[in-house]
Amino acid sequence: QMVIDGNFPTVVSPNPENPEGFYLAVDLAKKEGADFILGSDPDADRVGIMVKNDQGEYVTITGNQTGVLLLDYLIGAKQRTGKMPEKPVALKTIVTTEMARKVAEDNGLQCYDTFTGFKFLAEKKDKLEKAGEGKVIFAYEESYGYMLGDYVRDKDAVTAALALTEMAAWYAGQGMTLYDALRKCYEKYGYYGEKTLNLVMPGLDGLKKMADLMAGLRRNPPAELAGVKTLQWKDYQDGSVVDAATGAKSAMELSGSNVLRYEMSDGTSVIVRPSGTEPKVKVYILANGASKAECDEKVAKYTAWAESLKK
Structure with missing residues (x-):
């Protein structure tokens, strides 16, 4: 996998989000008895990781989980x-796990959201630091992109891989694997579960279907999703927040993006946005609960609602 070949013949997909890209690395890791596996995409801006579980098998951890591990370790x-600088800050995107906010705030950091993409994360870092309002120690998004320090104002697999390796070595010194460390984070901060669904709408009428779906949700904001009451409707197009019970309207800091967000009475956030590059609508489910089972149950429930949007 180190020989330069633009066809990437050794992987099904040269994407660290896909476990298929790790097959050859898993074979080598088993042979060498490695603790974990790192894989970046060809332009080295995103990095994925596989860790050994309790059974000694290599399992993937998500971008959301990797970011939480790194943030907790860096703090x-x-x-x-x-x-630790004065006024330390963590940054994440609006579709990244709320567990990152919990980790940050429990440790005295401010946590800010931006729209998806590192141009927004890097811009927010720049503004905060120039205004003396905070020093960003870590920024990330759920799609396996991480920004550490001032080396690169973008997602960068090189600095992230170095930090992940340092973190694994530190935990090994404590007699722990990264799998153990993740479990410890859940025990400390609570259980969180996330899922992203891609509702593909192909064909000539795909774009119209996407626009109709978003317009319909704006016209008739759902009072409930999957049998759970909606507390707030957030529209990032105009930056409005509407209280579902009273209709009272307020404003949020972010605006100017075609994204809808629903805050549910069970603590789940559901986000709907059309892809800017492909004929699909993305639905992000961000759940939390007292146990992994409770999170999984919530994610499954909202997944069924999201899939009904395609009809």
Whole structure:
């Protein structure tokens, strides 16, 4: 996999989000007894990781989970070494797990959301730091992109791979694997579960279907999803927040993007947005609960609702 070949013959897909890209690496890792596997995409901006579970099998952890692990580790490392800056900040995108906010705020950091994409994360970092309003120690999005330090104002697999390796070594020194570390994070901060659905709408009328879906949701905001009451409707197009019970309207900081978000009475956030590059609508489910089983149940329930949007 190190020989340069633009056809990428050794992988089904040269994408760190897809476990298929790790097949050859898993074989080598088993032979060498490796603790974990890192894989980047060809332009080295995103990185995926596989870790050993309790049974000694290599399993993927998601971009959401990897970011939470890194954020928790970086906070601990900076606190241990006395390198935590004044007004420390973490950044994430609106579709990235709310667990990142919990980790940040429980440790005294501010956490800000931006729209998806590192041009927004890097811009927010720049604005905060120039205004003296905070120092960003970590920024990430759920699609396997991480930005550390001031080396690159973009997602970068090189610095992320270095940080992941350092983190794995530190946990190994504590007698823990990264799988153990993730479990410890859930025990400490609570259980979170996420899922992204791609509702593909191909054909000549695909774009019209996408526009009709978004217009319909704006025209008739759902009072409930999957039998759960909606507390708030958020529209990132005009930056409005509407209280579903009273109709009271307020404004949020972000606006100017075709994204809808529903805050549910069970603590789940459901986000709907059309893809800017492909004929599909993306639905993000961000759940939390007292256990993994409760999170899984919530995710399954909202998945069924999301899939009904295609009809």
